[in-house]
Amino acid sequence: MNNEAVKVDEAAYGRPVPKIEPEAAPYWESLRQHQMKVQRCDACQEWMFPPTTLCPFCYSEELSWHEVSGRGSVWACVTMHRAYLPAYQDDVPYNVSIVELEEGPRVWSNVVGVAPSDIQVGMPVKVRYDDVTDGLTLARFVEEQSG
Amino acid sequence: MSGNKQCAIVGIGETPVGKLHGVSTQALHLQASARAIADAGFEHTQIDGLLTNQPIHDPMRSYSVVLAQALGLHVTYMTDLALGGATPVAMAQQAAMAINAGLCESVLCVHARNQATKKELPNRGGDIRDGNEDYDEPYGFLGAVANHALMASRHMAQYGTTTEHLGAIAVAAREHARLTPGATMQKPMTIEDHQNSRFIVEPLRLLDCSLVSDGGAAFVVTSAERAKDLRQTPVYIKGMGQHHPHANTAQARELSELGGRISSEQAYRMAGVKPGDIDFAEIYDCFTITTLITLEDYGFAPKGEGGPWVAEGHIRPGGSLPVNTHGGLLSHAHMEGMTHVTEAVRQLRWDAGEGRQVDGARLGIVSGHGGAGSMHTTMILER
Numbered sequence: 001m002n003n004e005a006v007k008v009d010e011a012a013y014g015r016p017v018p019k020i021e022p023e024a025a026p027y028w029e030s031l032r033q034h035q036m037k038v039q040r041c042d043a044c045q046e047w048m049f050p051p052t053t054l055c056p057f058c059y060s061e062e063l064s065w066h067e068v069s070g071r072g073s074v075w076a077c078v079t080m081h082r083a084y085l086p087a088y089q090d091d092v093p094y095n096v097s098i099v100e101l102e103e104g105p106r107v108w109s110n111v112v113g114v115a116p117s118d119i120q121v122g123m124p125v126k127v128r129y130d131d132v133t134d135g136l137t138l139a140r141f142v143e144e145q146s147g
Numbered sequence: 148m149s150g151n152k153q154c155a156i157v158g159i160g161e162t163p164v165g166k167l168h169g170v171s172t173q174a175l176h177l178q179a180s181a182r183a184i185a186d187a188g189f190e191h192t193q194i195d196g197l198l199t200n201q202p203i204h205d206p207m208r209s210y211s212v213v214l215a216q217a218l219g220l221h222v223t224y225m226t227d228l229a230l231g232g233a234t235p236v237a238m239a240q241q242a243a244m245a246i247n248a249g250l251c252e253s254v255l256c257v258h259a260r261n262q263a264t265k266k267e268l269p270n271r272g273g274d275i276r277d278g279n280e281d282y283d284e285p286y287g288f289l290g291a292v293a294n295h296a297l298m299a300s301r302h303m304a305q306y307g308t309t310t311e312h313l314g315a316i317a318v319a320a321r322e323h324a325r326l327t328p329g330a331t332m333q334k335p336m337t338i339e340d341h342q343n344s345r346f347i348v349e350p351l352r353l354l355d356c357s358l359v360s361d362g363g364a365a366f367v368v369t370s371a372e373r374a375k376d377l378r379q380t381p382v383y384i385k386g387m388g389q390h391h392p393h394a395n396t397a398q399a400r401e402l403s404e405l406g407g408r409i410s411s412e413q414a415y416r417m418a419g420v421k422p423g424d425i426d427f428a429e430i431y432d433c434f435t436i437t438t439l440i441t442l443e444d445y446g447f448a449p450k451g452e453g454g455p456w457v458a459e460g461h462i463r464p465g466g467s468l469p470v471n472t473h474g475g476l477l478s479h480a481h482m483e484g485m486t487h488v489t490e491a492v493r494q495l496r497w498d499a500g501e502g503r504q505v506d507g508a509r510l511g512i513v514s515g516h517g518g519a520g521s522m523h524t525t526m527i528l529e530r
Contacts, residue, residue, distance in 0.1 A: 018281035049398070050282050076304075076402060078296035079349035084289040093349070096288040098297060098397045106397040108283040116349075121304035138285055 012133040015087040024051040026065050031137040034129040037065040038105050049105040070127030071144065072101040079116040095119050099141050113142045154243040155374040155381035156366050156528070158187025159489040164362035164480030165331045166263045172205040173217060175259030175363035179485075180218055183255065183365035188378030191218060194367070196245055196254030197225040198238040200483070204265045206275065214257070224250040231517025232431050233389075234258065235484040236524035240387045242368035252370055258485050259363020277518070279395045292356060294519040295434040296348040297396050302403040302436065303350060305451065310350055312454030313435040314341035317354045317477055319463045320432065324474025326464060326503040331358055332478040355435040357476035364485035366492065382495045385510075386418030386527035396519045403451075406523025407444030407514060414512070414525040415446075422446035425527075426508040427494055428468055429487035431516040432475040438462075441514050442470070445525075469505050484515050488526075495530040 020028055027050075030037035040047050043060035054061055077097040083089040095116040100106045111119050112128065125141035132138055160182025162175050176199075184191050197220055199211040207213060211225040224245045228234045235258065242254035261268055283289070302308045318338060324330035336354065344353040374381035390406035390413075393399040415421055422445060430445075432438045439453045447468055448456035462470035473479045473490040480486065491511045493499050508530065515524035 013285075015287065016280065016284035018285060020281070024281065050279070076297040076300040076396070078293055078300055078351075079346065080287055080293065081346040081349060082292075084293075088287050091287060093346075094287060096283075096286055096293065108279075108286050108288050108397050110286050121300060132285075136285075140286075 196251035324478035388413030
């Protein structure tokens with residue numbers, strides 16, 4: 001994976017897109033491949049997000065990328081009723097959640113396919129990859145039916 | 148205080164607040180500064196330390212040196228501090244440290260902003276990024292309201308806190324503002340008004356959010372020894388604390404408890420007092436949920452029981468712990484915490500006036516809170 005692989009087109013998405021620092025490129029490339037990878041410290045096995053170059057737990061610089069299951073649960077959730085950028089005007093009201101992946105790390109995302117008012121802390125969810133432009137895939141989540 | 152020298156706040160200055168047309172951010176800094184220096188009974192040539200915070204609307208490199216020149220100060224210690232709403236309390240702490248280190252004796256701390264009329268002023272641009280934008284903005288997660296709505300989401304899910312509980316905090320702030328000359332919001336507010344206000348980022352409503360304001364405030368810190376023969380009753384800095392538990396909401400260990408617990412424990416220990424000794428509290432209230440979490444973290448109510456506790460009326464005027472006696476960021480003005488400090492000083496000088504003065508107040512606690520619940524500062528002040 002290299003930085004060249006990830007070029008995102010802000011105009012095509014019409015909303016903010018990540019400006020990808022070198023250490024973050026493998027994350028965004030993994031989403032593009034529809035297999036979420038998250039960094040884990042080789043020395044102490046702690047997971048970390050967002051991507052970094054130094055383990056904040058043990059200060060090892062030996063970090064590697066591991067595919068995660070894409071399953072998790074809603075840790076906190078809000079409904080955006082106001083569009084803070086004109087680009088989101090047609091989207092409100094929409095959910096933003098912090099999803100806790102079953103491996104431990106937490107990510108910001110949207111839980112989709114459910115009315116925002118029906119989304120609750122603790123709800124089990126699984127990833128859905130949205131290719132929003134040729135170069136950018138976002139990891140959104142849908143409710144996972146239990147049992 | 149555990150340093151060699153105790154320090155005191157000996158001067159306060161405030162500009163009017165609200166919508167101030169045709170006034171630059173620097174002009175507000177100068178007005179607040181001149182008033183604080185005069186209030187202390189100092190000549191500006193007696194100020195030898197300066198602490199500033201980058202004005203949000205008009206950021207510039209090394210603001211303290213720009214302001215030092217504009218104020219005609221020749222200081223032996225200065226710096227900009229950048230802890231968001233935790234900055235004003237951090238300024239008092241930094242001033243005490245600089246005085247104790249022997250770098251200066253009398254420090255001016257000042258901050259002002261033009262958030263209400265920024266569109267009428269030259270657009271200087273230059274937003275400083277927060278470091279998470281690559282990971283939250285593509286999902287439509289932006290702004291301080293959203294970060295604090297996440298805190299409310301956690302608190303409600305864990306403890307059953309309700310939007311009506313948050314409403315009690317907004318109503319108490321409004322009651323205090325109505326006793327404060329010059330406060331922005333003077334219209335009475337009820338829980339029903341709060342419940343009828345629209346969601347901005349659910350579960351937070353419009354009336355859970357702080358104001359958008361212009362204005363500025365300043366205060367002067369000096370050594371207790373120097374404070375003895377000045378104009379005003381000295382207000383001593385008895386305890387200080389800080390704790391900064393995370394940078395962003397997704398990586399926070401928890402959002403229903405923030406830095407206030409460890410920060411206040413440090414301050415209580417330094418001051419040799421406990422929560423029950425405190426007569427009033429000026430709690431940083433960018434949102435109602437911030438007040439609720441901080442009151443619990445400070446030990447005024449057990450964790451998770453803050454909602455029912457505020458609904459009992461403790462924080463209202465005349466309550467067992469009046470909170471934000473000027474109306475706070477919610478109903479007085481959003482001065483990023485500066486007026487929480489100046490109001491605490493006013494209360495401890497017994498200068499707050501009929502109805503608003505906390506009778507016989509001797510000990511007050513002031514909180515600062517910045518970022519995504521990321522940064523917390525505490526100070527305990529004594530008359």
